[in-house]
Amino acid sequence: MNENHQHAGNGHSGEGTRVEPLSLWSRWVAGDPLGSEEMKQLQTALREDLSFRQAVMNERRVERLLRFDALFAQTEAFFAAGVLKRCREGATANSPGDSAGSNTIPNRSLSQPHPIEINVRPRAWRDSQTRRRLADRKLPARLALAAVALLMAGGVGLGWWFRAELSSGAGAIVKDDSQHVSPQPSGDLVNEQIVREPSPNLAEQLIPEKQLEPAVDLTHQSPDTRFSEGERQPPVFATLTGIKRATEGGPFSVGTTFGDGDIRFESGDWQLTMTSGAVVEVFGPSRLELLSDNSLMLIEGELSATVPTSAQGFYVLTPSVMVIDLGTVFDVAVHDQGTTEVEVRQGRVAVSSREPVTQQQWHLDADGLYQLAFYSLPPSSKSPESQPIASLAKDQSGHSAGAISLDGRTIKFNDEIVFATVRDQVFQGILESPEHTASSWKDFVDSTASQPEPSGSVLINGVQFEFGNWNEAILAQHRLRQLWMPPYGTGQGVGQPDQRQLPQGVPPGMGRGSTGFRGTLMINGQERSFESAEQYQAAVRELLGPAAEFGFRFDWQR
Amino acid sequence: MQVALSDSRIDVEPTDRESSIPVDQCENPRVLAFEEIVRLYQRDVRSYVRRYLATDDVADDLAQEVFVEVYRSLPRFEGRSSLKTWIMAIARNRVGSWLRQQTRQIRCRTIDIESDLVQYQLAQWQDDNATCERQSQHRFADGQTEELTLLRLCLQRLKEEHRELVQRFYFEGMSAEAIGQEQGRNAGTIRMTLLRIRQALAKCIRNHTAKGSDDE
Numbered sequence: 001m002n003e004n005h006q007h008a009g010n011g012h013s014g015e016g017t018r019v020e021p022l023s024l025w026s027r028w029v030a031g032d033p034l035g036s037e038e039m040k041q042l043q044t045a046l047r048e049d050l051s052f053r054q055a056v057m058n059e060r061r062v063e064r065l066l067r068f069d070a071l072f073a074q075t076e077a078f079f080a081a082g083v084l085k086r087c088r089e090g091a092t093a094n095s096p097g098d099s100a101g102s103n104t105i106p107n108r109s110l111s112q113p114h115p116i117e118i119n120v121r122p123r124a125w126r127d128s129q130t131r132r133r134l135a136d137r138k139l140p141a142r143l144a145l146a147a148v149a150l151l152m153a154g155g156v157g158l159g160w161w162f163r164a165e166l167s168s169g170a171g172a173i174v175k176d177d178s179q180h181v182s183p184q185p186s187g188d189l190v191n192e193q194i195v196r197e198p199s200p201n202l203a204e205q206l207i208p209e210k211q212l213e214p215a216v217d218l219t220h221q222s223p224d225t226r227f228s229e230g231e232r233q234p235p236v237f238a239t240l241t242g243i244k245r246a247t248e249g250g251p252f253s254v255g256t257t258f259g260d261g262d263i264r265f266e267s268g269d270w271q272l273t274m275t276s277g278a279v280v281e282v283f284g285p286s287r288l289e290l291l292s293d294n295s296l297m298l299i300e301g302e303l304s305a306t307v308p309t310s311a312q313g314f315y316v317l318t319p320s321v322m323v324i325d326l327g328t329v330f331d332v333a334v335h336d337q338g339t340t341e342v343e344v345r346q347g348r349v350a351v352s353s354r355e356p357v358t359q360q361q362w363h364l365d366a367d368g369l370y371q372l373a374f375y376s377l378p379p380s381s382k383s384p385e386s387q388p389i390a391s392l393a394k395d396q397s398g399h400s401a402g403a404i405s406l407d408g409r410t411i412k413f414n415d416e417i418v419f420a421t422v423r424d425q426v427f428q429g430i431l432e433s434p435e436h437t438a439s440s441w442k443d444f445v446d447s448t449a450s451q452p453e454p455s456g457s458v459l460i461n462g463v464q465f466e467f468g469n470w471n472e473a474i475l476a477q478h479r480l481r482q483l484w485m486p487p488y489g490t491g492q493g494v495g496q497p498d499q500r501q502l503p504q505g506v507p508p509g510m511g512r513g514s515t516g517f518r519g520t521l522m523i524n525g526q527e528r529s530f531e532s533a534e535q536y537q538a539a540v541r542e543l544l545g546p547a548a549e550f551g552f553r554f555d556w557q558r
Numbered sequence: 559m560q561v562a563l564s565d566s567r568i569d570v571e572p573t574d575r576e577s578s579i580p581v582d583q584c585e586n587p588r589v590l591a592f593e594e595i596v597r598l599y600q601r602d603v604r605s606y607v608r609r610y611l612a613t614d615d616v617a618d619d620l621a622q623e624v625f626v627e628v629y630r631s632l633p634r635f636e637g638r639s640s641l642k643t644w645i646m647a648i649a650r651n652r653v654g655s656w657l658r659q660q661t662r663q664i665r666c667r668t669i670d671i672e673s674d675l676v677q678y679q680l681a682q683w684q685d686d687n688a689t690c691e692r693q694s695q696h697r698f699a700d701g702q703t704e705e706l707t708l709l710r711l712c713l714q715r716l717k718e719e720h721r722e723l724v725q726r727f728y729f730e731g732m733s734a735e736a737i738g739q740e741q742g743r744n745a746g747t748i749r750m751t752l753l754r755i756r757q758a759l760a761k762c763i764r765n766h767t768a769k770g771s772d773d774e
Contacts, residue, residue, distance in 0.1 A: 022750075023750065025753070026749050027749075028671065030734070030745075030749050039671065042671060043671050043674060046671065046674055046678070047674065053678060057682060058757070058760035058761075058764070059753060059760055061760065062756040062759045062760045064612070064614075065605060065608065065706065065709050066709070066724065067614065068614070068706075069709065069728070070729045072601060072604075075618070076600065079596075079600055079604065079621070080593065080600065082622050083622050084593065084596070086623075086626045087625075087629045259640065260640050261642060261643075262640070289598075289642075291704060295704075299598070315707070322710065352710065408730045
């Protein structure tokens, strides 16, 4: 690719006569008042110097794209609601542009946000047990099992590459920013340290097994939006080169070529060969759109891509991320529009959030962090103000690195349980009370970043929970909550009973309310005694400030 | 290679999609499909309109009109092109007529830079279309997302300090003044740097799309 932009902003364009008009232009677009002489000078430059004009118009275009990129997520729901409202009212512009500026995006009263429920469920990569792939590869499988297994494995601080650190105010719970995976297995230590005497059986008693709920497939709830398939016109972006198990048949046969537009595969496995040479296997039911001869958007479903070096630059968009191939074999799955999973089986890929505010970005590597789950709210439910993003990457041994972002503030976690606990609170919070959640998150992130890592312990009825940093403190809190609040976790918790750290001798269920909840909390040398859950929470808040929000909330009233 | 992609995860799902739409709309089943269409293509349409319209509000207003027209014309859509191509053609026409209308209004007013720019935009729009006709493909209009994608790619190629500047200014909404204060530079310098970054980005985007296309 071209190198011209490697040193963008170095002032290449400032040669000769253009310097002066350019600075005038800069002031003009910034809204600085120009003198009439300056105004005239700028106008003349624009009229007479074509290359200057072209340059500034291109520059404006980028400006608008950047602004759009930054605000898209926040305005998406408003925009759609406005369109529907206009359609219903039949109040279209007979004279286009007349209403421009007056009533931009109508309020969203027409289309209330969809009622949303967050369900955490260990749903498998769909039917992966039974699926046979075209290339006869080993499948991503055993996910429900893995969920349990991973919960039992501790987190570990893994190195990773993370763009959001650039953000001001971005907090970092994990202060490990090395660029490479450091497979040092410290994760289990974290957990063992916190709770002595684990008792898995108790956990089973305390926490009911989660109910699996049937998946809701959006494509089956709305009428078919296909309007064209099997493009007859050039350009050809891809050709169908293989079909397997397409029991329901379909309009496609081997050799069918596709241009842009939606393609929907209801069932079966389909092999598409992009004109660039990349081979994409799509597993029905899936819906995708070819964007070019070397890129596509996976709207829903699963695919596996094998990208030869000749197809360098191949990428896959999903509703939430962009996956750029860096010479590899990888799988992508999109679930219910909100979650994207990526797995690299060979080589490397770069995955970045399509929410520009957060700019979460990962490099996945078959030998290192090779799996990524990316969580966002589905587009139809996006809160117009704030869009939380969470992602969790894992390496082969199950060690994980996670990040959660909201409004440009990001925190990293090295423990999956901590990640899931905070993620659920943020997602739930943003749906229930977006403003409060957004401002709490800001305080939380800023506060965790600005104060020292909490070190200390909670001694409660003879059971001690120790912690030495934010991750561990949240984890300790999680354990406490599980012990004393058995119902917690059945709805929005981490999904599975956490079987590793329950101390023996703790009677089940006694923590509901305040009975028997007494002990001592020690954080960074300060000690507080408490005789009820409320007092305990108050003590945590006193010692940690706004940081005692996400991951620390006890929610005794639920 | 053993694989376990998922853990406990959040699945967020609209529990009842239909219920969010008032009953009177449900009488027409295409409303639901239409909602999906808006969701799928608003990014393309809105960013396309922004290529030529300077004000966000006005651009979104026009983009909404595009979708209203799509809604009304949907029964007449014959599937000769892809849906996206068809929608983008509507967007193209809307933008063209808006620009023409604006330039007509402008002639009655005092000439100023703002007005000149609208005329240049119209010329740009005509140029773009002509170029696309020549290549018999509406690359950008059809795949506006691509331009945003390229923008991302190009952003990654910036020097880190410049990328950070873009991040702060656009994505975190910091003012040039605030950034300047932080870095001990004045706001004008920050704005100028941003402008040069944008020029570099524009060049980068063009270099990636100009493969084989005419340069102006």
